[in-house]
Amino acid sequence: MSETNGIAGSKSLSGLKVLIIGAGFGGLASAIELQVRGATVKVLELSPDMRKQGDVIMMGPNATMIMKKWGQCLPELLKGAAQPRHMVIANKEGKGVEVVFDARVTDVTETEESATVTTADGQTYTGDVVIAADGVHSKARAVVVGVKDRPKKSGFAVYRSWFDFAALRQNPKTKFLADSEEALFQMWIDQDKHAIITTNPNLQKATCFVTHKDTADIKEDWNLPGDPADMLAMVEGWDPLLTEVIKQVPRDCLIDYKLLWRDPVRKWVSDHGRVALVGDAAHPHLSTSGTGGAQAIEDAATIAALLEKLGKGKAALALRAYEKLRYERTSLTQRMGFETRHVWHQTDWEAVSKNPEVLKFPQPAWLNGIDAGDYATRRCEEVVAHLEGGAPFASTNIPDGFVHEDWTIEEMLAHEGKKGDFYKTR
Numbered sequence: 001m002s003e004t005n006g007i008a009g010s011k012s013l014s015g016l017k018v019l020i021i022g023a024g025f026g027g028l029a030s031a032i033e034l035q036v037r038g039a040t041v042k043v044l045e046l047s048p049d050m051r052k053q054g055d056v057i058m059m060g061p062n063a064t065m066i067m068k069k070w071g072q073c074l075p076e077l078l079k080g081a082a083q084p085r086h087m088v089i090a091n092k093e094g095k096g097v098e099v100v101f102d103a104r105v106t107d108v109t110e111t112e113e114s115a116t117v118t119t120a121d122g123q124t125y126t127g128d129v130v131i132a133a134d135g136v137h138s139k140a141r142a143v144v145v146g147v148k149d150r151p152k153k154s155g156f157a158v159y160r161s162w163f164d165f166a167a168l169r170q171n172p173k174t175k176f177l178a179d180s181e182e183a184l185f186q187m188w189i190d191q192d193k194h195a196i197i198t199t200n201p202n203l204q205k206a207t208c209f210v211t212h213k214d215t216a217d218i219k220e221d222w223n224l225p226g227d228p229a230d231m232l233a234m235v236e237g238w239d240p241l242l243t244e245v246i247k248q249v250p251r252d253c254l255i256d257y258k259l260l261w262r263d264p265v266r267k268w269v270s271d272h273g274r275v276a277l278v279g280d281a282a283h284p285h286l287s288t289s290g291t292g293g294a295q296a297i298e299d300a301a302t303i304a305a306l307l308e309k310l311g312k313g314k315a316a317l318a319l320r321a322y323e324k325l326r327y328e329r330t331s332l333t334q335r336m337g338f339e340t341r342h343v344w345h346q347t348d349w350e351a352v353s354k355n356p357e358v359l360k361f362p363q364p365a366w367l368n369g370i371d372a373g374d375y376a377t378r379r380c381e382e383v384v385a386h387l388e389g390g391a392p393f394a395s396t397n398i399p400d401g402f403v404h405e406d407w408t409i410e411e412m413l414a415h416e417g418k419k420g421d422f423y424k425t426r
């Protein structure tokens with residue numbers, strides 16, 4: 001980490017002991033951000049290893065400007081990353097951090113000075129703070145919020161696959177995708193469905209997704225094996241490029257993944273201020289927001305900057321400041337996932353013919369133009385004055401002039417199937 005610029009070697013957090021639950025985007029980003037500032041970090045991850053943790057993910061400048069400060073991390077990632085030059089939407093035709101694997105956290109408790117996690121094998125770990133980055137199925141969330149809420153159906157599931165170019169080369173109609181040096185990002189949209197193909201020439205891998213209505217009332221399982229024939233049936237009669245690629249998806253590379261989310265909650269920090277929810281554990285995002293992982297990284301940068309500014313002695317205050325700085329922004333980015341899905345699934349083709357831009361993934365400056373760590377450092381004193389003395393505080397990491405409104409999943413789902421303009425993020 002010595003070559004890291006901006007945050008390297010400050011050692012301002014030496015002596016701070018942090019436990020992190022989960023080695024996803026939120027957990028690993030928190031580990032890096034805190035460790036480079038000198039904190040002693042341990043990550044507890046229930047998976048047995050890091051070999052397969054998903055497929056592809058888009059990262060905007062709001063995340064990469066944070067990762068840029070992590071030494072060689074971004075250059076190394078870019079070597080394997082696909083960077084498609086355009087995206088087509090058509091109609092239907094961290095270093096040195098200790099990670100303990102196989103460690104399922106079953107309990108989190110706190111005192112005024114510390115927090116302790118217990119794993120399924122009975123081990124306990126105590127730190128000054130616990131960062132609970134345990135994803136949409138978070139168990140820590142109930143401890144922090146005080147209410148046991150379960151992830152809710154978003155009404156949709158997605159066939160997800162991640163497979164080798166070798167499969168595309170077996171079909172003369174798809175071979176050209178594997179032979180091309182250019183990364184592809186193509187999407188097809190229709191009523192209540194959309195499909196995406198991406199290719200990554202650097203890694204010689206492809207992905208194919210079909211997002212569809214979740215009709216099967218399966219339980220919370222997020223990882224059901226998928227049947228390529230069922231996936232194909234979803235898009236029968238669509239563009240042959242899409243259907244031919246689906247025919248090549250190897251069965252053992254396909255899952256039917258239930259898209260779940262949870263209502264925004266305002267409380268992300270436990271009563272004594274020693275446990276903080278991060279990433280999807282605090283604010284699950286639908287895939288169509290395109291920024292859930294990036295928001296988890298922004299959370300991590302925010303916590304590290306505030307802990308650095310306020311110091312170990314004010315760790316609880318730093319975590320409360322984090323919650324205040326992030327809530328309104330992530331409530332909007334969570335909502336963005338529903339709104340983009342609505343635009344694609346209830347497409348107003350007349351509006352599109354006048355302005356094709358309406359189909360675009362929103363990439364507003366308020367989302368992509370802010371370095372969350374710098375924002376936290378800049379606004380630290382104001383947010384502390386707000387928390388300690390009630391001084392007014394207005395977020396500036398949301399659209400200019402935007403007045404925050406709380407919303408619920410039920411309210412969003414009430415728009416399902418209807419055309420109309422209720423958008424706040426587009």
Ligand SMILES: Cc1cc2nc3c(=O)[nH]c(=O)nc-3n(C[C@H](O)[C@H](O)[C@H](O)COP(=O)(O)OP(=O)(O)OC[C@H]3O[C@@H](n4cnc5c(N)ncnc54)[C@H](O)[C@@H]3O)c2cc1C
Nearest residue numbers: 022024025026046058105135279280287290291292293294
């Ligand atoms: C299909 C799809 C496409 C997406 N595309 C994008 C995109 O393009 N761009 C983007 O920014 N976001 C995207 N997202 C969202 C993004 O994947 C999530 O927002 C992000 O993964 C959240 O990160 P996290 O660290 O909070 O949680 P996760 O990535 O879910 O990580 C949680 C970790 O905690 C571990 N864990 C859980 N419980 C325990 C426990 N009890 N003990 C120990 N460990 C535990 C899990 O094994 C896991 O490793 C997409 C999501 C989906 C489903």
